[in-house]
Amino acid sequence: MTEPSAAPPTDAPPNSPGAHGLENLLSEERRFPPSSEFAAQANATADAYAWANADRPGFWADQARDLLTWSTPFTQTLDWSDAPFARWFADGRLNAAYNAVDRHVEEGRGDRVALHFEGEGGDTRTLTYADLLREVSRAANAMTALGVRTGDRVAIYLPLIPEAVVTMLACARIGAPHSVVFGGFSAEALSSRILDAEAKLVVTADGGFRRGKPSALKPAVDEALAKGAPSVAHVLVVRRTGQPVEWTQGRDVWWHDAVEAASPEHTPVDVDAEHPLFILYTSGTTGKPKGIFHTTGGYLTQAAYTHLNVFDLKPETDVYWCTADVGWITGHTYVVYGPLLNGATQVIYEGTPDTPHRGRWWEIVQKYGVTILYTAPTAIRTCMKWGAEIPGKFDLSSLRVLGSVGEPINPEAWMWYRRVIGGDRTPVVDTWWQTETGAIMISPLPGVTAAKPGSAQVPLPGIAADVVDDDAQPVPNGGGGYLVLTEPWPSMLRGIWGDPERYKDTYWSRFAGLYFAGDGAKKDDDGDIWLLGRVDDVMNVSGHRLSTTEIESALVSHPWVAEAAVVGATDETTGQAVVAFVILRSDVVEGNAADAATVQETLRTHVAKEIGPIAKPRQILVVAELPKTRSGKIMRRLLRDVAENRQVGDSTTLADSSVMDLIAQGLATPVAASED
Ligand code: WTA
Secondary structure, eight states: OOOOOSSOTTSOOTTOOGGGTGGGGGGOOOOBOOOHHHHHHOSOOTHHHHHHHHOHHHHHHHHHHHHOOOSBOOSOOEEOTTTTSOEESTTOEEOHHIIIIIHHHHTTOTTSEEEEEEOTTSOEEEEEHHHHHHHHHHHHHHHHHTTOOTTOOEEEEOOSSHHHHHHHHHHHHHTOOEEEOOTTSOHHHHHHHHHHHTOSEEEEESEEEETTEEEEOHHHHHHHHHTOOTTOOEEEEEOSSOOOOOOOTTTEEEHHHHTTTSOSOOOOOOEETTSEEEEEEEOOSSSSOEEEEEESHHHHHHHHHHHHHHTTOOTTTOEEEEOOOTTSHHHIIIIIIHHHHTTOEEEEEOSOTTSSSTTHHHHHHHHHTOOEEEEOHHHHHHHHHHOTHHHHTSOOTTOOEEEEESSOOOHHHHHHIIIIITTTTSOEEEEBOOTTTOSOOBOOOTTTSOBOTTOOBSBOTTOOEEEEOTTSOBOOTTOEEEEEEOSOOTTOOOEETTOHHHHIIIIITTTTTSEEEEEEEEEOTTOOEEEEEESSSEEEETTEEEEHHHHHHHHHTSTTEEEEEEEEEEETTTEEEEEEEEEEOHHHHHTTOSOHHHHHHHHHHHHHHHTOGGGOOSEEEEOSOOOBBTTSOBOHHHHHHHHTTOOOOOOTTBSSTTHHHHHHHHTTSOOOOOOO
């Protein structure tokens, strides 16, 4: 069960990125009402709130009928009789890939560009909806020939190249739930995800391009499968970098052999609205990542609705770009499903923002005439650090809507985003949601909401959220507490793969009948919601979720480490950074087996190997003791004080009160922090 923090909810939660000025948020006075020109053409209108409030399920049923094409129309909207297990549109049938691709071609939109792909090295590919239909059909036929059947799981471990989108849609086309694993995760992490989902097929590439160099992926798949994966029959390999790869005869198949030779005709498989569409693993408060699973009809409804209304998408004229990788939920909902369901033209970019130069993103905006940009605060803060003169060199006048996701955006970054990138003209939408919610939940609506820098503000039409205190009572305006969702929503997770109890425990047991999001929040005097960061043992580093316990487990799996405690310390650019405190085993210390720098480097590399480079601690501090309560619980709050160079807070509940002195003394000679 998720354990809420010991701190009173009216304080900023312990993980809140206080250094970003959020502590002053309630004094934020700036307002950015929509211009009359924008409001006049906006997709969203203010009356949607009243419409949805009058009949919430009815509102979503209307969206499901308007935005999706059903092979069998549904007659039931929401079944909440087995709460917290929801069923939406349960007697309807449809196919996700048909909705994302085929119907656009059938309705005469086949020549519209679906994807402008920009490789890191500058290579490009353009796929129209008609091209996408052929590619997805071929991939579906190839996967079927490899034995994948409706209901089988397919693991996808690919760089952000068109094949990633094609593979996801091909899975959806045959009703085989996909489980995308971010290419930055290690073989170890990949292995546990393949095993948990019992994937039948793994789709990967020889590698991708990262910071101007090929970066291999296939070896991680080989390593993961070598640990044993009885469910996996085949590995389908895209040639992207041309690096040499090891080949397992009979198991490994080249994409260009299997897919390119396959027929471009394929009939999509109709599935029930509640058929699983995908599993996506995310960090929780315990060591084992959770396989969050989403189903088809409800997920697609909210993906399409939010994409159309929050970004004000005009499919004929907009060029949309979401910078997320498909390895994260943002890439699922706002690179693959939302935009394609709505027939959008979008850009996907394989590389990093600074390859080969720090203006690369803005060059891409200029080149394709991007009109809608969706990215994370950490990227915005990085660009701020690099300086406004870099985007200033490019023509960004095509932009008309800017979005932010993944972590709280501090008002300064919000203002910079609007002013420097948006030319002081574009609405900025700060969108709060989670892997579990499937789609955006809290966000201003451009053209409707007078935006406040730093606040996600209001639940979307059809969504019910609140901020409650420890006793599940809604806090008054001006108060703080825990964010909860009070009514079921179409794209809600349907559970944790293979673990219904954990689903109930994690999300539904903290407050009876309410979904506990794990975030701290405040309501301002207008009742607008401000997100303050996680209140559990989940960190948010560059908008990526990491679990403190997962990194602790990785550290103690190293033979040098006796005990470890990990905290998320405020970081100016990445929101939070991983700081680890470790107790080394006595033989390592006594034998002087390693100096501090070696310890630091060895353990950082070890964490990267166990989880992935994103989980590498920024800093590892070797200590003699860890602060624990009398019941043996590590007091991370005190360690966070140390990591953030603050006066150490109340330590009266420590079993041994001298521990913090010992730690502080040890830090008089700190181990040098190294940054990547
Ligand atoms: C955080 C990403 C503040 C939050 C879509 C949430 C945010 C977690 C925002 C989910 C936002 C996401 N303002 N915090 N606009 N968006 N978060 O599952 O802590 O990777 O619980 O989904 O990110 O992260 P996840």
